[in-house]
Amino acid sequence: MGMAGLKVGNVGEYLREQRRSAQLSLRQLAEAAGVSNPYLSQIERGLRKPSAEILQQLAKALRISAETLYVQAGMLDARERDELEVPAAILTDPSINERQKQVLIQIYESFRKENAAAGESRAAEGTQEDQEADRAEGSAAVREETGP
Numbered sequence: 118m119g120m121a122g123l124k125v126g127n128v129g130e131y132l133r134e135q136r137r138s139a140q141l142s143l144r145q146l147a148e149a150a151g152v153s154n155p156y157l158s159q160i161e162r163g164l165r166k167p168s169a170e171i172l173q174q175l176a177k178a179l180r181i182s183a184e185t186l187y188v189q190a191g192m193l194d195a196r197e198r199d200e201l202e203v204p205a206a207i208l209t210d211p212s213i214n215e216r217q218k219q220v221l222i223q224i225y226e227s228f229r230k231e232n233a234a235a236g237e238s239r240a241a242e243g244t245q246e247d248q249e250a251d252r253a254e255g256s257a258a259v260r261e262e263t264g265p
Contacts, residue, residue, distance in 0.1 A: 128172070128190040129163040135179045136161075149178035166190070182208040200229075 136146050147157040151174055159165040160175075167175070169183075169192060176183040184201040185208075187193045193201065204222045207213075213221070 127163075128167070128186060129161045131186070131189045132175060132179075133161045135181055139179055141179075146175070146178055150174040185209065 136143070139146075141149070143157055143161070144154050147154045150157070150171070152171060156165065157175075160167050160171075167190065169187065172186040172190060172192075173183040176186050182201075182205040184193065185205045188201075188205075203225055207218050207221050207225070210218070
Protein backbone atom coordinates (compact mmCIF):
# COMPACT_ATOMS: atom_id res chain seq x y z
CA MET A 118 0.00 0.00 0.00
CA GLY A 119 2.63 2.58 1.04
CA MET A 120 2.18 6.05 -0.44
CA ALA A 121 -1.17 5.38 -2.11
CA GLY A 122 -2.70 4.32 1.19
CA LEU A 123 -1.37 7.48 2.79
CA LYS A 124 -2.88 9.67 0.07
CA VAL A 125 -6.35 8.18 0.44
CA GLY A 126 -6.21 8.82 4.16
CA ASN A 127 -5.18 12.42 3.47
CA VAL A 128 -8.19 13.20 1.35
CA GLY A 129 -10.45 11.59 3.96
CA GLU A 130 -8.96 13.62 6.81
CA TYR A 131 -9.14 16.75 4.70
CA LEU A 132 -12.80 16.07 3.87
CA ARG A 133 -13.59 15.57 7.54
CA GLU A 134 -11.90 18.87 8.45
CA GLN A 135 -13.80 20.68 5.70
CA ARG A 136 -17.08 19.07 6.74
CA ARG A 137 -16.54 20.08 10.37
CA SER A 138 -15.64 23.64 9.48
CA ALA A 139 -18.81 23.77 7.34
CA GLN A 140 -20.64 22.46 10.43
CA LEU A 141 -22.22 19.59 8.55
CA SER A 142 -22.91 16.15 9.98
CA LEU A 143 -21.78 13.08 8.08
CA ARG A 144 -25.39 12.46 7.10
CA GLN A 145 -25.95 16.04 5.89
CA LEU A 146 -22.86 15.97 3.69
CA ALA A 147 -23.68 12.51 2.35
CA GLU A 148 -27.17 13.70 1.41
CA ALA A 149 -25.92 16.94 -0.17
CA ALA A 150 -23.33 15.06 -2.22
CA GLY A 151 -25.68 12.23 -3.15
CA VAL A 152 -23.62 9.45 -1.59
CA SER A 153 -24.53 6.99 1.14
CA ASN A 154 -23.68 7.66 4.74
CA PRO A 155 -21.53 4.50 5.20
CA TYR A 156 -19.67 5.24 1.94
CA LEU A 157 -18.79 8.77 3.05
CA SER A 158 -17.72 7.45 6.43
CA GLN A 159 -15.37 4.96 4.73
CA ILE A 160 -13.90 7.75 2.57
CA GLU A 161 -13.26 9.91 5.64
CA ARG A 162 -11.60 7.02 7.46
CA GLY A 163 -9.39 6.37 4.43
CA LEU A 164 -10.87 2.94 3.71
CA ARG A 165 -12.31 3.86 0.33
CA LYS A 166 -10.72 5.77 -2.55
CA PRO A 167 -13.34 8.12 -3.99
CA SER A 168 -13.59 8.67 -7.75
CA ALA A 169 -13.05 12.11 -9.27
CA GLU A 170 -16.80 12.33 -9.81
CA ILE A 171 -17.58 11.66 -6.14
CA LEU A 172 -14.93 14.17 -5.09
CA GLN A 173 -16.55 16.73 -7.35
CA GLN A 174 -19.96 16.13 -5.72
CA LEU A 175 -18.41 16.39 -2.26
CA ALA A 176 -16.55 19.58 -3.19
CA LYS A 177 -19.75 21.13 -4.48
CA ALA A 178 -21.62 20.18 -1.32
CA LEU A 179 -18.81 21.68 0.80
CA ARG A 180 -18.52 24.74 -1.45
CA ILE A 181 -14.83 24.17 -2.01
CA SER A 182 -13.00 23.64 -5.30
CA ALA A 183 -12.88 20.13 -6.69
CA GLU A 184 -9.23 20.74 -7.61
CA THR A 185 -8.34 21.13 -3.96
CA LEU A 186 -9.73 17.66 -3.33
CA TYR A 187 -8.03 16.19 -6.41
CA VAL A 188 -4.70 17.46 -5.13
CA GLN A 189 -5.38 15.97 -1.69
CA ALA A 190 -6.32 12.67 -3.33
CA GLY A 191 -3.11 12.70 -5.36
CA MET A 192 -5.03 12.87 -8.65
CA LEU A 193 -3.25 15.97 -9.94
CA ASP A 194 0.46 16.23 -10.56
CA ALA A 195 2.44 19.26 -9.43
CA ARG A 196 2.27 21.07 -12.76
CA GLU A 197 -1.49 20.71 -13.03
CA ARG A 198 -1.77 21.68 -9.39
CA ASP A 199 0.17 24.89 -9.98
CA GLU A 200 -2.23 25.86 -12.75
CA LEU A 201 -5.16 25.28 -10.42
CA GLU A 202 -3.69 26.64 -7.21
CA VAL A 203 -4.68 30.27 -7.80
CA PRO A 204 -8.31 29.49 -8.73
CA ALA A 205 -8.47 27.09 -5.77
CA ALA A 206 -7.15 29.77 -3.41
CA ILE A 207 -9.66 32.27 -4.77
CA LEU A 208 -12.53 29.80 -4.38
CA THR A 209 -11.70 29.03 -0.78
CA ASP A 210 -11.32 32.68 0.30
CA PRO A 211 -14.25 33.41 2.64
CA SER A 212 -13.82 37.18 2.39
CA ILE A 213 -15.12 37.48 -1.19
CA ASN A 214 -18.45 36.38 -2.62
CA GLU A 215 -19.17 33.84 -5.38
CA ARG A 216 -19.60 36.43 -8.14
CA GLN A 217 -16.31 38.10 -7.26
CA LYS A 218 -14.58 34.72 -7.22
CA GLN A 219 -15.82 33.87 -10.71
CA VAL A 220 -14.76 37.28 -12.05
CA LEU A 221 -11.28 36.99 -10.54
CA ILE A 222 -10.81 33.51 -11.96
CA GLN A 223 -11.91 34.67 -15.42
CA ILE A 224 -9.42 37.54 -15.32
CA TYR A 225 -6.66 35.22 -14.15
CA GLU A 226 -7.39 32.69 -16.92
CA SER A 227 -7.50 35.42 -19.59
CA PHE A 228 -4.11 36.77 -18.47
CA ARG A 229 -2.66 33.26 -18.65
CA LYS A 230 -4.01 32.74 -22.17
CA GLU A 231 -2.83 36.18 -23.27
CA ASN A 232 0.69 35.55 -21.99
CA ALA A 233 0.86 32.11 -23.53
CA ALA A 234 -0.26 33.58 -26.86
CA ALA A 235 2.31 36.35 -26.61
CA GLY A 236 4.93 33.61 -26.62
CA GLU A 237 6.28 34.45 -23.20
CA SER A 238 7.40 30.85 -22.96
CA ARG A 239 10.31 31.84 -25.27
CA ALA A 240 11.61 34.24 -22.65
CA ALA A 241 10.56 32.06 -19.73
CA GLU A 242 14.07 30.79 -18.96
CA GLY A 243 15.34 34.32 -18.42
CA THR A 244 12.28 35.56 -16.57
CA GLN A 245 12.28 32.58 -14.23
CA GLU A 246 15.72 33.59 -12.95
CA ASP A 247 14.68 37.23 -12.77
CA GLN A 248 11.57 36.30 -10.83
CA GLU A 249 13.60 34.28 -8.38
CA ALA A 250 16.01 37.20 -7.92
CA ASP A 251 13.08 39.60 -7.45
CA ARG A 252 11.53 37.24 -4.96
CA ALA A 253 14.76 37.03 -2.96
CA GLU A 254 15.02 40.83 -2.93
CA GLY A 255 11.37 41.16 -2.01
CA SER A 256 11.58 38.80 0.93
CA ALA A 257 14.75 40.53 2.17
CA ALA A 258 12.92 43.86 2.05
CA VAL A 259 9.98 42.41 3.95
CA ARG A 260 12.35 41.12 6.62
CA GLU A 261 13.89 44.56 7.06
CA GLU A 262 10.50 46.24 7.45
CA THR A 263 9.09 43.74 9.91
CA GLY A 264 12.32 43.41 11.87
CA PRO A 265 13.72 40.12 13.25
